[in-house]
Amino acid sequence: MELKSKVPSGPLQEKWDRHRFEMKLVNPANKRKFSVLVVGSGLAGGSAAATLGELGYNVKCFCFQDSPRRAHSIAAQGGINAAKNYQNDGDSIWRLFYDTVKGGDFRAREANVYRLAQISVNIIDQCVAQGVPFAREYGGLLANRSFGGAQVSRTFYARGQTGQQLLLGCYQALERQVAAGTVRMHTRTEMLDLIVVDGVARGIVTRDMVTGAIETHLADAVILATGGYGNVFYLSTNAKGCNVTATWRAHRRGAAFGNPCYTQIHPTCIPVSGDHQSKLTLMSESLRNDGRVWVPKKQGDNRPPHAIPEDERDYYLERKYPSFGNLCPRDIASRAAKEVCDEGRGVGPNGLGVYLDFGSAIQRVGEAKIAERYGNLFQMYERITDENPYKVPMRIYPAVHYTMGGLWVDYNLMSTIPGLHVLGEANFSDHGANRLGASALMQGLADGYFVIPYTIGDYLAQAALPKLDESHPEVRATVAAVTERTAQLLAVKGKRTVDSFHRELGKLMWDNCGMARTAAGLRHNLQRIPELRAEFWQNVNVPGSGAELNQSLEKAGRVADFLEFAELMCLDALHREESCGGHFRTEHQTPDGEAQRDDANFTYVAAWEYQGPGKAPVLHKEPLAFENVKLSTRSYK
Numbered sequence: 001m002e003l004k005s006k007v008p009s010g011p012l013q014e015k016w017d018r019h020r021f022e023m024k025l026v027n028p029a030n031k032r033k034f035s036v037l038v039v040g041s042g043l044a045g046g047s048a049a050a051t052l053g054e055l056g057y058n059v060k061c062f063c064f065q066d067s068p069r070r071a072h073s074i075a076a077q078g079g080i081n082a083a084k085n086y087q088n089d090g091d092s093i094w095r096l097f098y099d100t101v102k103g104g105d106f107r108a109r110e111a112n113v114y115r116l117a118q119i120s121v122n123i124i125d126q127c128v129a130q131g132v133p134f135a136r137e138y139g140g141l142l143a144n145r146s147f148g149g150a151q152v153s154r155t156f157y158a159r160g161q162t163g164q165q166l167l168l169g170c171y172q173a174l175e176r177q178v179a180a181g182t183v184r185m186h187t188r189t190e191m192l193d194l195i196v197v198d199g200v201a202r203g204i205v206t207r208d209m210v211t212g213a214i215e216t217h218l219a220d221a222v223i224l225a226t227g228g229y230g231n232v233f234y235l236s237t238n239a240k241g242c243n244v245t246a247t248w249r250a251h252r253r254g255a256a257f258g259n260p261c262y263t264q265i266h267p268t269c270i271p272v273s274g275d276h277q278s279k280l281t282l283m284s285e286s287l288r289n290d291g292r293v294w295v296p297k298k299q300g301d302n303r304p305p306h307a308i309p310e311d312e313r314d315y316y317l318e319r320k321y322p323s324f325g326n327l328c329p330r331d332i333a334s335r336a337a338k339e340v341c342d343e344g345r346g347v348g349p350n351g352l353g354v355y356l357d358f359g360s361a362i363q364r365v366g367e368a369k370i371a372e373r374y375g376n377l378f379q380m381y382e383r384i385t386d387e388n389p390y391k392v393p394m395r396i397y398p399a400v401h402y403t404m405g406g407l408w409v410d411y412n413l414m415s416t417i418p419g420l421h422v423l424g425e426a427n428f429s430d431h432g433a434n435r436l437g438a439s440a441l442m443q444g445l446a447d448g449y450f451v452i453p454y455t456i457g458d459y460l461a462q463a464a465l466p467k468l469d470e471s472h473p474e475v476r477a478t479v480a481a482v483t484e485r486t487a488q489l490l491a492v493k494g495k496r497t498v499d500s501f502h503r504e505l506g507k508l509m510w511d512n513c514g515m516a517r518t519a520a521g522l523r524h525n526l527q528r529i530p531e532l533r534a535e536f537w538q539n540v541n542v543p544g545s546g547a548e549l550n551q552s553l554e555k556a557g558r559v560a561d562f563l564e565f566a567e568l569m570c571l572d573a574l575h576r577e578e579s580c581g582g583h584f585r586t587e588h589q590t591p592d593g594e595a596q597r598d599d600a601n602f603t604y605v606a607a608w609e610y611q612g613p614g615k616a617p618v619l620h621k622e623p624l625a626f627e628n629v630k631l632s633t634r635s636y637k
Helices: 012-023 045-055 093-103 109-132 162-180 245-254 283-289 317-322 330-342 361-363 368-385 441-461 473-492 498-513 519-537 553-577
Strands: 033-041 058-062 153-156 185-186 191-196 200-208 214-218 222-226 261-267 293-295 354-357 392-401 419-422 603-611 618-625
Touching: 012 045, 033 200, 045 058, 045 185, 045 441, 093 109, 109 191, 109 261, 109 441, 153 185, 162 185, 162 441, 185 293, 191 214, 191 245, 191 473, 200 222, 200 473, 214 222, 214 473, 222 245, 245 419, 245 553, 261 283, 261 330, 283 368, 293 317, 293 330, 293 361, 317 330, 330 354, 330 392, 361 368, 419 441, 473 553, 498 519, 498 553, 519 553
Parallel strands: 033 058, 033 222, 058 185, 222 419
Antiparallel strands: 191 200, 200 214, 261 392, 293 354, 354 392, 603 618
16 A cells, blocks of 8 residues: 655645646536445535535435434534634634644644635635525624634634534535435435445445345445544544444555544533433533633532632633633643543532633623523533523533544545545544644535545546446445345344443543553553454344344444444554644653654654454554644643
8 A cells, every 4th residue: 555645746825726727627518427426414525415416427425314414513513714814813824724733733734734724715605605694793794703722713603503504504505406416315324335346446335224225336436424433432422323334344445544543532511420321412612712611729629619719710721821721722621621630629520520611701791792602502501401501600521522533535535545535524634633623614614615526526537437337246245245244243142232332442442542541551452442342243232133224233333343443543542652632642741741742753644554354454654744834842821
């Protein structure tokens, strides 16, 4: 396997424009001759399917939900970044580029990040034209607010439901193409394998989640936009259906997996309340604009928050990071919260929480203004906790949220399998070791609306693809492998539930590959996970059959993939002997507890190649060159 990033030559500011001109084109009449499969219908997949359909390609779009509107992009709350500089506060494309590279702890590809910053300004115009109801100032101009990792206001928002509103705009564009006949939607359909013929991605094998029917879909190119793998931890802010299956099955077919250990812990989540929970709830990072984070100065201070005077409160983010305060990046804010809780100063029933206090903001601008900015988030918090955040501070604690790792892609968003393109959170490309808030929506829409329409045309214009049907030996072999795996899961007839295995795996991952990692903990996982996986295949209980609606079977397949993927994730975390962004190895930290990078030895993307069951994967390295941003120790003080 050879990693060719295909980054264009020339000055950084000119790379994307020059590349667009140099790429091959498919003329409008010929676009009708090509077919594309898009797996996933969130912001990345939905925007890609809609745009490619409008260009004239024959598109099939797949999702396991009952409607594209149910994609997990709907859960993004706080906003979307764009370098418009409407506030005239010093923002620019270059500053967004710099903040993103720095926020990712200098572990992202410069050219990709700069392109993302360039495209950001077009995304807002596109979404406004679609009717997305962004918040506006009194005079009618689009409003902005600030977000973690930036000292300017560049985040566009629709109260606390930005993801939902952007997805509705994308969904309308997609449905327009469905009505026009250029896109065919396949809902309640799960991808179970990738069809690779002569080394080229040519289709997918799916299961109809209602009837259980195994089907093949063949095309000239495949796009995966299936989100991240945060549910490997069991408890996360992701929807329960989010999984690694599509990208992991593609990895097993030859797609390199990039930086799997890079996972993001979000600092602003409702704390765990007990073992009964199956997921966690995110409170938007936008709340840190007006909310102040604090804990008592004394250990074990269990007084209610209003009884603790100001001089006995530790506003620890403001104290430690005065330049950025409560808006320091997510990885730093999360570790700081863990640190004070480990000291015995956490709040709440189990001591795993910190306060997010809006008292000062309400006193300054009034309750009505705070309700206007965050009303739906406050309602959600009160429904879950039965506490009124207008009267008492919210209690928050870090939780697994986003995954920066994903399938390795080149500048054209194509994986190491020709014809397989990967968009949004499913790829590794733009965020490095930590994602800044409000950048996920930006990347998903940039990839779908503005990058893939160019780059997939360049691929199709040059690909000599023979005709293919379901009788081809590789197609039949892939279908047979899916059928056999399904039969194996149903045949075990063990005594443990799928959830019990998932919970045990999640605890191993959170304890030893979560917010902080040690070599000893990772080695423990690398010994225990194969044992747990072996027990799964000997003792899991999957009731029902494959020829019907069977959610237990769906879940079992996904957990089986997590049990394989988790081992690679721990291996990647063990090999990276440094701390950077969301990857914090406790052996590698500065005297004051900050992440300590090793630029001499680890300034690269780790791309892993699958070698087969029971065989160690092979590590490939894509060196990262920083020609425009100087490698420096990240500081938000």
